[in-house]
Amino acid sequence: MIIASTDNLIKRFGKFEALKGINLALHEGEVFGFIGPNGAGKSTAIRVLLGILQASEGTAQIFGKDAWKDAVEIHKRVAYVPGDVSLWPNLTGGEIIDLFTRLRKKSGQTRRAQLIKQFDLDTSKKCRTYSKGNRQKVALVSAFASEADLYILDEPTSGLDPLMEQVFRQCVQEVKAQGKTVLLSSHILQEVEQLCDRVSIIRQGEIIETGTLQELRHLTRTSITVQTERPLEELGTQAGVHDILTEAEGTMFSVDTKLLGQTIEYLGQHGIVALECTPPTLEQLFMRHYE
Amino acid sequence: MRGLYSGTLSLVRFILRRDRVRLSAWVLGIASFTVLCVPLLADMFGTQEELQGMAVLMQNPALTAMVGPVYGLDNFTVGAMYTNSMLVLMAMLTGVMNIFFVTRHTRHDEELGRLEMIKSLPVGCLSNLAATMFVAVKSNILLALLIGFGIAAFGVESMGLSGSLLFGTAMGAAGLVFAAATAVFCQLCSNNRTASGLSLAFLLGAYVLRAVGDVRAETLSLISPLGLVSRAQVYVENYLWPVWILLGAFAVFAVLAFILARARDLGQGVIPARPGAHHGGRTLSSPLGLALRLCRSTLLAWVAVVVIFGVMYGSVINEVDTFIEGSEMLQAMFTAGGGDSQSFTDQFVSLLMMIMAVVAAIPVVSLMLRIWGEEKQGYTEQIYSTGISRIRLFGVYLGTAFAASVVLQFLSILSFWATASITSDTTPSFGVYLQAAMNYLPAMWALLGLTAALVGIAPSKTAISYGYLGFSFFAVYVGTLADLPDWVLGLSPFYHIPRLPEEEQAWAPLAVLTGLSALLMALGFISYRRRDLRSG
Ligand SMILES: Nc1ncnc2c1ncn2[C@@H]1O[C@H](COP(=O)(O)OP(=O)(O)OP(=O)(O)O)[C@@H](O)[C@H]1O
Ligand SMILES: [Mg+2]
Numbered sequence A: 001m002i003i004a005s006t007d008n009l010i011k012r013f014g015k016f017e018a019l020k021g022i023n024l025a026l027h028e029g030e031v032f033g034f035i036g037p038n039g040a041g042k043s044t045a046i047r048v049l050l051g052i053l054q055a056s057e058g059t060a061q062i063f064g065k066d067a068w069k070d071a072v073e074i075h076k077r078v079a080y081v082p083g084d085v086s087l088w089p090n091l092t093g094g095e096i097i098d099l100f101t102r103l104r105k106k107s108g109q110t111r112r113a114q115l116i117k118q119f120d121l122d123t124s125k126k127c128r129t130y131s132k133g134n135r136q137k138v139a140l141v142s143a144f145a146s147e148a149d150l151y152i153l154d155e156p157t158s159g160l161d162p163l164m165e166q167v168f169r170q171c172v173q174e175v176k177a178q179g180k181t182v183l184l185s186s187h188i189l190q191e192v193e194q195l196c197d198r199v200s201i202i203r204q205g206e207i208i209e210t211g212t213l214q215e216l217r218h219l220t221r222t223s224i225t226v227q228t229e230r231p232l233e234e235l236g237t238q239a240g241v242h243d244i245l246t247e248a249e250g251t252m253f254s255v256d257t258k259l260l261g262q263t264i265e266y267l268g269q270h271g272i273v274a275l276e277c278t279p280p281t282l283e284q285l286f287m288r289h290y291e
Numbered sequence B: 001m002r003g004l005y006s007g008t009l010s011l012v013r014f015i016l017r018r019d020r021v022r023l024s025a026w027v028l029g030i031a032s033f034t035v036l037c038v039p040l041l042a043d044m045f046g047t048q049e050e051l052q053g054m055a056v057l058m059q060n061p062a063l064t065a066m067v068g069p070v071y072g073l074d075n076f077t078v079g080a081m082y083t084n085s086m087l088v089l090m091a092m093l094t095g096v097m098n099i100f101f102v103t104r105h106t107r108h109d110e111e112l113g114r115l116e117m118i119k120s121l122p123v124g125c126l127s128n129l130a131a132t133m134f135v136a137v138k139s140n141i142l143l144a145l146l147i148g149f150g151i152a153a154f155g156v157e158s159m160g161l162s163g164s165l166l167f168g169t170a171m172g173a174a175g176l177v178f179a180a181a182t183a184v185f186c187q188l189c190s191n192n193r194t195a196s197g198l199s200l201a202f203l204l205g206a207y208v209l210r211a212v213g214d215v216r217a218e219t220l221s222l223i224s225p226l227g228l229v230s231r232a233q234v235y236v237e238n239y240l241w242p243v244w245i246l247l248g249a250f251a252v253f254a255v256l257a258f259i260l261a262r263a264r265d266l267g268q269g270v271i272p273a274r275p276g277a278h279h280g281g282r283t284l285s286s287p288l289g290l291a292l293r294l295c296r297s298t299l300l301a302w303v304a305v306v307v308i309f310g311v312m313y314g315s316v317i318n319e320v321d322t323f324i325e326g327s328e329m330l331q332a333m334f335t336a337g338g339g340d341s342q343s344f345t346d347q348f349v350s351l352l353m354m355i356m357a358v359v360a361a362i363p364v365v366s367l368m369l370r371i372w373g374e375e376k377q378g379y380t381e382q383i384y385s386t387g388i389s390r391i392r393l394f395g396v397y398l399g400t401a402f403a404a405s406v407v408l409q410f411l412s413i414l415s416f417w418a419t420a421s422i423t424s425d426t427t428p429s430f431g432v433y434l435q436a437a438m439n440y441l442p443a444m445w446a447l448l449g450l451t452a453a454l455v456g457i458a459p460s461k462t463a464i465s466y467g468y469l470g471f472s473f474f475a476v477y478v479g480t481l482a483d484l485p486d487w488v489l490g491l492s493p494f495y496h497i498p499r500l501p502e503e504e505q506a507w508a509p510l511a512v513l514t515g516l517s518a519l520l521m522a523l524g525f526i527s528y529r530r531r532d533l534r535s536g
Helices: A042-049 A071-075 A093-104 A109-119 A132-144 A162-177 A189-195 A213-218 A257-268 A282-290 B008-018 B020-042 B048-058 B061-067 B078-111 B114-119 B127-152 B161-188 B192-215 B218-222 B225-231 B241-263 B287-314 B317-326 B328-336 B341-376 B380-384 B390-423 B430-438 B441-457 B463-481 B486-490 B508-530
Strands: A002-013 A016-027 A031-035 A057-062 A078-081 A150-154 A181-185 A198-203 A206-212 A221-228 A241-247 A250-256 A272-278
Touching: A002 A042, A002 A181, A016 A031, A016 A042, A016 A181, A016 A198, A016 A206, A031 A042, A031 A189, A042 A057, A042 A150, A042 A181, A078 A132, A093 A109, A093 A132, A109 A132, A109 A162, A132 A150, A132 A162, A150 A162, A162 A181, A162 A189, A181 A189, A198 A213, A206 A213, A213 A257, A221 A257, A250 A257, A257 A272, B008 B020, B008 B127, B020 B078, B020 B127, B020 B161, B020 B463, B048 B061, B048 B078, B048 B328, B061 B078, B061 B192, B061 B287, B061 B317, B061 B341, B078 B114, B078 B127, B078 B161, B078 B192, B078 B225, B114 B127, B127 B161, B127 B241, B161 B192, B161 B225, B161 B241, B192 B218, B192 B225, B192 B287, B218 B225, B225 B241, B287 B341, B287 B390, B317 B328, B317 B341, B317 B390, B341 B380, B341 B390, B341 B430, B341 B441, B341 B463, B380 B390, B390 B430, B390 B441, B390 B508, B441 B463, B441 B508, B463 B486
Parallel strands: A031 A181, A031 A198, A078 A150, A150 A181
Antiparallel strands: A002 A016, A002 A057, A198 A206, A221 A250, A221 A272, A241 A250
């Protein structure tokens, strides 16, 4: 079942087109990664999905309802952590967590206490005195303490320390285990790699790739270092082979991951002595798209 | 030592660049208003008799409490009258300008984390405060000069250049006292709202102090910056000593601010923030509860303000009665005109009520604007994501402001009537006063409606509301002194309110204003629901 989707979503600010017709679809129970360089339009897309901004063209839907018109209905089942967490400076973290969870109605006190403990948050401090990470913790605790069907998290870990990031990942995995859906925008690729089932890459307001990490990997190249008994004379003419470099210890090249099989077959015909095959990292994938 | 202030000049330029529109608007606005009132007042009195008659009227305690004492009675001049009716109010306005300016560049920037970025540059730890105070001094000097030369340019006989420059200087010097006092408050509290609240309270305190002082005990006026400006007796004696005292006070406050700023950490106040509750109280479970919690201290402060104003003006009524009884000339005037001394008192009661209504309208507008402030800070986005509808959130703030208008008017008139009836035995019944006060509600609602509509349609232009409130006040205020064309006066909603007890009750204008405000509020609702929220 599709939990959230956008269809040719366009958002303009004056003349500037921040989203140029994006299509997204989140399936029930998946953790969906949303990645892209700064200013690509991630937060804008999320805000349209939340009905905070109105789509200029196209549609945005959550739970099959219109994100703008039925915002209130939708929000009863959504928990949100904004990219910039701003909190009332003169309220304490505890007061704000209580406020948000009460406004969302569905939440439990035990869950609240548990999360506060896990995130190691001092709830008696005024928000003015919180560090960035602590403000984020307040938002995360109030989001995860609510029982929602969809969690929308906009760069939720940008200020957390590694230990707290670990706690965050556990929380995501817990809600996922309960069959909840998560939309996670992030710059931390390791986090995305570990948590997300599917990923969309957005750049300058356009979705340039969508798929599982496996599928995305196929779009990139694998690096190979090989030593063979017989010289690889026709290597350059093989389909999908790039950047050949011959050195004393062997030949190095990269190959389109989807043509890996036939390349290995070709190498096999020349008697492989040593073979080193490095799968593409998500980093490389991004580098290619971000540039 | 030098290191503390390095980079100040670059910061001065930066502040001027950031504030070029806002600060110029304030300075030019105040200067042109002050100057343009000169021809309005100067043209009103032809003969010396008329002026002398006015002088007697202006001595009445209600006006003295409102705008200060009259000087130069033996040979009353237009200049003396102008100073009496304008100087205290303009000095107050200059104070407001300085308070907003200083908080914006010190505590507000610090709270938003901007100061942190500036302090990471090679600038000294006191440079930002120094630059802010430097620009404040410059702006006040500019204001003084503009006003001095501006007034003198009209060439009114009794208003020469030296007197006019003193007028401007007194305003600027008072403004600087408030600038420096604000700088002190900004060091003391770690929260921008509290700091500006205390600074404005200081300003109002200075006003009330001099009101009591001017009517009863002059010593009190001498310790209030706003009382001191009157003591310069501009266009009469042109004393300089009050200006020196003001500048001295400015220096003391400024030094104190610098010492405190040196002693504290960035982001902290001298008074440390106390830890709060681990859990939210029961009120913190609805948007209304949140709004009340956030506005609690503002609301209480305004309740205090209207009650103080009510008591202050209420206690003057008795003195007005005695004043008329003591003056044969006035009594003759009234009997000749077919009225009685009661109608004279009524006239002042009506004027005081109008002023109290305008004062009570300030928090009404500011409560409504709070929803936009919250949105700008990025708070609303999160509230909204919990399933609260826009209509409801808007309704909460509109409703709070609406309720505040009724409650504040009620409290203000109750304290006014109570004080008046204790001190004077000719006070009419509470019913009459209550109706007089409630008559102003539609005018306050019209302002509220305008604000609500702006929040919906053009939130970045909400400053218009305060501008309109200021205009309304001065239109009515100047309108009582000078002949302004009806259409100018008519632009102010307060002008259309029947002024009880002086005038007869009239329902039509009240109905029209109420209808208009309902329309504006509906417009606000509709457009707020339709527009993008500004976030982050
Ligand atoms: N209210 C607005 N008015 C004008 N332009 C805007 C507005 N909000 C966002 N933009 C622009 O839209 C683009 C997308 O911004 P958005 O905040 O969605 O980026 P992002 O992908 O979340 O970036 P980051 O990774 O830095 O958070 C940016 O170029 C931004 O400047
Ligand atoms: Mg973003």
